[in-house]
Amino acid sequence: MEKLFKLFAQLSASFVFVILVATVIVLYITAKPAIEEFGAHFIIEPRWGVEVTQNKPTDRTPAGATANSGTTKSAVSDHTSTTDNSTADTNSSDNTIDDSMDTPMDDSMDNEFGSDENIPMDDDTDTGQANLPDTAGKNTKILYGGAIPIIGTLFSTLIAMLFAIPVSMGIAVFLSEIANQHVARPIGVAIELLAAIPSIIYGMWALFYFGPFLASIFGGHSVSLLIAGLVLGIMVIPFMAALSRDAINTTPDVLKESAYAMGATKFEVIKDIIFPYARAGIIGSIIVSLGRAMGETMAVAFVIGGVFKFAHKLTDPTTSIPVVLANNFAESSGISMNALFYLSLILFVVSFITIFSAKYFFLRRH
Amino acid sequence: MKNKMEINHFSFTYKGAKAPSLNNITLPVQTHKVTSIIGPSGCGKSTLLRSMNRIHDLYPGNTYEGEILLLDKDGNQQNILDIKKENEFIHLRQKVGMVFQKPTPFPMSIFDNIAYGLKLTGLKNKHKLYDYVEKSLRDVALWEEVKNRLYDDARGLSGGQQQRLCIARVIALKPEVILFDEPTSALDPLSTLAIEEMIFELKQNYTITIVTHNMQQASRISDYTAFMYLGDLIEFDHTETIFIRPKEKQTEDYITGKFG
Ligand SMILES: Nc1ncnc2c1ncn2[C@@H]1O[C@H](COP(=O)(O)OP(=O)(O)OP(=O)(O)O)[C@@H](O)[C@H]1O
Numbered sequence: 001m002e003k004l005f006k007l008f009a010q011l012s013a014s015f016v017f018v019i020l021v022a023t024v025i026v027l028y029i030t031a032k033p034a035i036e037e038f039g040a041h042f043i044i045e046p047r048w049g050v051e052v053t054q055n056k057p058t059d060r061t062p063a064g065a066t067a068n069s070g071t072t073k074s075a076v077s078d079h080t081s082t083t084d085n086s087t088a089d090t091n092s093s094d095n096t097i098d099d100s101m102d103t104p105m106d107d108s109m110d111n112e113f114g115s116d117e118n119i120p121m122d123d124d125t126d127t128g129q130a131n132l133p134d135t136a137g138k139n140t141k142i143l144y145g146g147a148i149p150i151i152g153t154l155f156s157t158l159i160a161m162l163f164a165i166p167v168s169m170g171i172a173v174f175l176s177e178i179a180n181q182h183v184a185r186p187i188g189v190a191i192e193l194l195a196a197i198p199s200i201i202y203g204m205w206a207l208f209y210f211g212p213f214l215a216s217i218f219g220g221h222s223v224s225l226l227i228a229g230l231v232l233g234i235m236v237i238p239f240m241a242a243l244s245r246d247a248i249n250t251t252p253d254v255l256k257e258s259a260y261a262m263g264a265t266k267f268e269v270i271k272d273i274i275f276p277y278a279r280a281g282i283i284g285s286i287i288v289s290l291g292r293a294m295g296e297t298m299a300v301a302f303v304i305g306g307v308f309k310f311a312h313k314l315t316d317p318t319t320s321i322p323v324v325l326a327n328n329f330a331e332s333s334g335i336s337m338n339a340l341f342y343l344s345l346i347l348f349v350v351s352f353i354t355i356f357s358a359k360y361f362f363l364r365r366h
Numbered sequence: 367m368k369n370k371m372e373i374n375h376f377s378f379t380y381k382g383a384k385a386p387s388l389n390n391i392t393l394p395v396q397t398h399k400v401t402s403i404i405g406p407s408g409c410g411k412s413t414l415l416r417s418m419n420r421i422h423d424l425y426p427g428n429t430y431e432g433e434i435l436l437l438d439k440d441g442n443q444q445n446i447l448d449i450k451k452e453n454e455f456i457h458l459r460q461k462v463g464m465v466f467q468k469p470t471p472f473p474m475s476i477f478d479n480i481a482y483g484l485k486l487t488g489l490k491n492k493h494k495l496y497d498y499v500e501k502s503l504r505d506v507a508l509w510e511e512v513k514n515r516l517y518d519d520a521r522g523l524s525g526g527q528q529q530r531l532c533i534a535r536v537i538a539l540k541p542e543v544i545l546f547d548e549p550t551s552a553l554d555p556l557s558t559l560a561i562e563e564m565i566f567e568l569k570q571n572y573t574i575t576i577v578t579h580n581m582q583q584a585s586r587i588s589d590y591t592a593f594m595y596l597g598d599l600i601e602f603d604h605t606e607t608i609f610i611r612p613k614e615k616q617t618e619d620y621i622t623g624k625f626g
């Protein structure tokens with residue numbers, strides 16, 4: 001019996017590992033053509049699905065794939081690319097863009113969540129390109145780059161965390177240390193209920209009420225990076241608050257009593273005793289929420305805008321990795337599909353790195 | 367000389383409890399003496415001790431009557447049950463320190479554990495803090511063991527060391543009264559002995575009240591002993607009297623191990 005149990009435990013542990021490795025391998029293999037094609041430049045390349053003329057004809061590009069991906073889906077993104085040499089100033093200095101040099105003065109676009117009408121700012125490319133994809137065939141290739149969704153993901157998560165961490169800590173401390181039982185109980189239950197709401201509902205709510213409401217305060221669009229970040233924040237708050245409250249509740253009463261017995265005030269006890277004591281649990285709750293926010297698709301898809309543009313202001317729409325994946329998978333094949341997998345591999349690696357560095361930095365002393 | 371603390375006709379009922387846990391307790395605590403409280407489990411020793419620095423008041427809803435007087439430096443007696451404001455509570459707890467049954471090191475370094483209370487009183491000077499920390503650690507005979515690891519997490523110490531740390535933490539604040547609630551019940555005989563010796567030393571400068579289950583301990587270190595049973599104070603006298611010629615039958619039975 002004991003052996004069986006041991007075996008079972010080992011099996012389940014290795015199962016997790018197998019899944020992890022298998023996922024990475026599949027992601028990598030599917031992403032490989034795109035990795036070979038675009039290399040590390042993918043990460044800083046802001047254009048997505050844009051046809052560019054090359055100096056040297058490439059032999060590698062599978063013609064069929066480029067052709068159809070070019071026709072169907074570059075419609076979403078190619079125009080946007082024209083506006084995005086702005087990237088150069090925000091993140092890196094990769095100005096290899098040969099067409100269009102217009103400035104990023106484009107808050108005027110009226111796109112709704114991920115649909116395909118942008119205002120074509122540019123003159124030549126956008127119309128021509130989409131309609132006759134493979135006339136230029138030999139000399140052009142379609143470029144895919146992940147800079148915009150990567151930045152969008154990082155920033156929406158950052159906004160979410162900046163908003164969610166203080167609020168959640170406030171709730172957790174209130175529930176465990178300040179409120180009396182009669183108040184803490186129902187609020188605790190309410191928070192657990194909130195945590196069970198599917199994210200798509202947050203997305204819909206935000207699209208119809210929260211987004212317009214915020215837009216009326218801060219100005220700008222009713223879909224934007226800011227709103228996406230805040231919705232993500234709202235979405236993870238119940239999680240973070242409930243988990244942190246549980247962590248805080250593990251602080252033994254005698255420990256708090258000894259601090260009070262030395263003349264500490266409630267605030268000092270919370271700051272010096274409870275938070276350090278519950279640190280591992282609180283950071284764990286933050287990390288779990290961080291992972292959730294980073295990979296969240298539905299809530300964000302509704303409110304981030306889904307356009308391939310850098311957000312110059314918080315109130316500008318942009319896009320994030322999961323949203324790009326969800327919006328484009330259906331119509332992708334060949335190299336564009338590979339590019340999507342490349343993007344998801346990046347998401348995977350970024351989450352991995354974030355979570356591990358968070359663990360390393362904050363939990364190192366234990 | 368007036369008593370450092372005087373508990374007069376004190377009754378205490380926990381929130382929601384039907385019967386009081388302490389009935390009409392009257393107990394003097396003499397200055398610079400060790401007073402021990404003994405009695406079977408559940409008789410209300412901890413409840414009484416915890417009333418003496420009002421730590422009960424962290425949990426609302428308990429009721430009490432009577433008075434507990436604390437003598438201040440000018441010779442005035444203050445009824446600590448009248449205290450209502452937070453800063454007065456803080457003041458009281460800095461004068462009446464408490465050591466708990468289980469060691470409760472704070473989640474910080476050894477140094478900070480001791481400096482913590484001092485910092486709360488507003489002391490910031492690094493050198494002074496260090497001096498106080500060293501002095502308190504020497505007082506509890508812990509200095510030699512930890513002087514090379516002052517900045518390590520206090521939770522890495524052994525149980526006995528942690529308990530001595532907790533005592534050092536309390537005496538660093540220079541309280542006037544120290545309350546011990548079974549301070550050695552989780553410790554090995556050697557650590558127990560070390561702490562007993564320390565308490566014996568401490569009574570030169572502090573007034574001490576100690577709850578203990580260990581009868582020998584009470585007879586070894588205390589000057590006065592109170593015997594409690596089911597929320598009543600049965601007998602209070604000099605320790606020798608209690609252990610050699612108790613007046614009450616119940617006390618005698620308990621001390622000779624006939625019940626409890
Ligand atoms: N928080 C509480 N709420 C209600 N009743 C309590 C509470 N704490 C203790 N009591 C009751 O008060 C009585 C006295 O408890 P107390 O802890 O003072 O006993 P004690 O003498 O310290 O016992 P021990 O030697 O086991 O520590 C007991 O009957 C106990 O059940």
Ligand SMILES: [Mg+2]
Pocket residue numbers: 411412413547
């Ligand atoms: Mg007790």
